[in-house]
Amino acid sequence: MLEFWLFVLATAGIYTIFSLGLLVQFGIAGLPNFGNGAFMAISAYAMAISVVNGLPMWAAAPVGIGAAVLFGLLLAIPTVRLRSDYLAVATIAAGEIVRYLALNLQELTGGAAGTVNLLGPGIAADYNSSWLRFQSGVRGLISNLVGQRVPSDVAFIAILWPVALLLLAAVWYMVRSPWGRTLRAIREDETAVAALGKDVFAYKLQAFSVGAALAGVAGLFFAWQVSSFSPDDFRPTLTFYAFVIVILGGKTNVWAVPVGAVLFAGIFAGTRFLDFWPLSVFASGDRAYLRLVLVGLGLIVLVIWRPQGIFGNRREDALET
Amino acid sequence: MKPKDAILSASHVGMRFKGLVAVDDVSLAVARGSITALIGPNGAGKTTLFNCLSGFLPGAAGSVVFDGRRIDGLPPHRRSRAGLVRTFQIPRIFHRLTLIENMLVADRAQPGDALFGCFMRRGATLARTRAATEQARDLLALLSIERLADDYAGTLSGGQRKLLELGRVLMTDPKMILLDEPMAGVNPALGGKLLERVEHLRQERGITFLFVEHDMEMVMRVSDRVVVLDQGRVIADGPPDTIRADLRVIDAYLGRADLGASA
C-alpha cells in the first residue's frame, strides 16, 4: 500500500507541474495546446543527451528547459493566431512530429528502444547517475531525520513536491497579477485587448513559453524518475491527461491542479495496483484500457455537465462565449 | 484646415473587398479638441473607415497621420498606444472579468502587466493597482455603473456594455476616441448624461472625438462638424447647420428614411 501511495504522489507531482503549464496556456490565455507533451519530451531528451555528452546534470537541466521553451516559441510564433480548433489540431500534429522524429532519429535519441541506446546500441547509456547520487543523499538525510531507512521514492517525492508547490505559488501569483489579467482578457476577446493598446501576439507567446517551460521542468523530473525513457512515453494521451486535470479543477483554479493531479494519479495507479471487485473482473492487462475508458467518460461528463470543474462556480462558466 | 490644427488627417484612404469598394478615396482631417460626427446610410463604409483608421483592416490604401506621426501600417495596438483609441459597434467586453478588471486591463502605466513584472517590480505593481482601481471606480461612477463594479461584465445589458467600453477607453488616457454608435441601446436619460460627459471630456482634457451615430438629434446637438459618407465617399462635410441644409445629404440619407432604423 505504501508503494501505491508513493507512486501516486510521484506521478501527481510531475502532473501538477505539467498541468500548471497547460493551465496558463489553455485555462488563462485560451490557447488549447494539445502538443504540450512534446515540450516535456524535448526537455527530457535535451537533458539526457547533454548529460551523456559530458555536461554536468545541473547544467543540463536548464538546457532541457531552454530547449522546451525554444521549441515552444518555434511552434507558437506561426500558430497562436489560429482559430482555436485549428490550433488544437496543429499542436497535436506538432507533438506527433516530435515523437516520430524521436522514434526515427535513432543516432540522436536512441529510437524506439529508448534513451538506454543514446550512445548507440550495445552501450548502456546513463544520464541519471548524478541525479541518483543527489537523490540518495537526500534519502540519507531524511532517513537520519526520521530514524529509519526510507524508500528512495520518498526522497524523490521530497525533492519533487517542494519544487511543484513553489512553481504552483509562482503561477498562482502570476495568474492573478496584471499580466494574468491581460491574458484572461485575451481569452475573452483579443480584438478588444489589441484596441486597448496591448500586443496580443507577444502575450500569447509569453503564455505559451511559460507553459513550455513548466512542461520542461516536468520532463526533467519524469526523466529522473525513470532511468530510461522512449518516445512512446510522450504519446498525445499524456497531454489529454493534463487536460483532464485542468478541467477537473475548473480550468483557471491553480490550487485545484494538485488535487486534480492526485485524484487522477490515484485512479491511474488504482487501476494498475489495486485488485478488488469490480477491478478484479478485468485481467490486469485490460485495466489500462478500462482506465482510458474512465478518463474519456470523465472528460465528457465534466465538459458537458460540470464545465466549472469540481470546485468552480457555475456562474462564471455560464458566461463562456 | 492647416495640418498643424489637425490631430488626425487621413488622405486618400481606400479599402476594397474582392472588387467591392467599401471606402473610396476618403480624405479627412479632424481638428484637435473637436467633436466630429460621421454619418451616412447603412453600408456607407463608416465602420470600415473606422477599421482603416484604427488598424483593424491591414492593407487599406492611403495614409493616416495622427498627432504628427504616420500611423498607417502600424498594428492596432500601436495606434492605440499612440493615443487613438476606438470602441466597437457591438461592444467587445471581457465577459468573465469583473467590471473593475475590465477597466484595469486598459491601464497602461501598470508595470505588473509585463511577464514576471509582478515579481520584479512588486511594490510598483501593487501601488499602481491601488491607484488604477481608484481611478477605475471613479470612471464607473461617472458612467453610473459603479454599483456593478464587482460583477462579471457578461451580466451587463447592451447599453451598460457600451458604457463599460467607453470607461475602458477612458482608462487608457487617450488623445482621441473613435466611438462607433455610442448611443445605440443606451437609455435616453443616460444618453443625455453621456453627451454631457463627452463635451466635458473635450473641454477638460482636450480629448478629440470622432463618432458614428444614427441618432440625428445627438449628432446635431454635440458635433462641431459633420462628415457625410455615402457609398464609401465623402459627399458632404461641414457644420451641422450647413449639413442639415445640404440637399445632397437629404437625398442620400434623410430621403431614404432609414435614419436610425438599424445598427
Place this chain on the structure above:
Amino acid sequence: MLDQLLQLVFNGLVTGSIFAIGAIGASLVWGVLRIGNFAHGDYMALGAFTTFTANVLLGLPLVVSALLGVAATSLFAVLAHQLVLKPMRGRGLTSVFIVTVGLAFVIRNTLFLVFGSGARRFDIDQAEVYVVGPIRMSPGQAITIVCALIAIGLVGWLLSSTNIGRSMRAVAENSDLAAVTGVDTDGLATITWLITGALAGLAGICLGLVQGTFDASFGAYTLFLIFTAVVLGGIGSAYGALGGGLALGLVMEVSTWDGFAGGLDPRYKLILAFIALILMLLVRPEGLFGKARIV
C-alpha cells in the same frame, strides 16, 4: 521502374480513396456543425470491428457484414450526437473538441476491452492477387475501389440533387445566412452525422481490408491523415475532401518511388503529412481548391 510507378499510383489511389471516404464525413461535420471530431478515426475502427463481429464471429458473408457495420457506425454517430454533442451546442470550439477527445478514448478502449489487443482480420483470402496489366491488386483493394466509387457517387448525388444536401452546403459556407433562411439545423445535424458515420464506417472497413490486419487503434492512427485530407480540400467542402484524400494518398505512395531521387524513406511519410497539415492550417485553411473567404 515504370511498372513500380504504376503500381504505386494504383496503391495511392486506393489509400487515397479510403482517405477520401473518411475525409468527406469529417469535413462535413467540421464545416457544417463546427466540430473538429477527434473521434472520427475511432468511428472508422468501430465500423471495422462491427463488421468483424458479423463476418468472423457470426460467420455472415462479408458484404452483409459490411452493410451491418456501416449501419451500426452510422447509428452510433447519431447516438453520440444526440447524447454528447448536441448538449454542447453554443459552447466554445475547444470544449467541443475536448468532448470528442473523450469520446475517442471511450470508443477505442472499449473496443480494446471487448476484442483484445491482438491483430484481427476479415474472413477473406488475403493471399489472392488479381493481375490487371502491370498492376497487382489484392481483393481488399478491388473491393475498396468499388466501394469508393459507389460511396462517392451517392454522396455527390445527395449533395447536388437533394434539398438536404443543398442545405448542408449552404450551412458549410455560411451558417449565419443559413440560419436566417430557415434551414432546419437540428434535422440537418442528425442527417450529417448519419452520413458521416456511414462513410467513416465504410472507410474503416476498407482500410481493414487493404491493411489485412487491424486493431482497435488503427483508426486513430489514420485520423491525422484524414484531417490532412480535410484541410487540403478546405474544411466543409465534400468535393475538396475527395480531392484532398486522393491527392494525399497519391503523394504518400509515389513519394517512395525509386525514380523520385531514390524515394523518400517511408518512415518520414507521416511526418511529411503532419507538416503539410500544419502548413495548410497556417496558410490556406480554405483548402487548396477553395476560394478565400472574408472572415
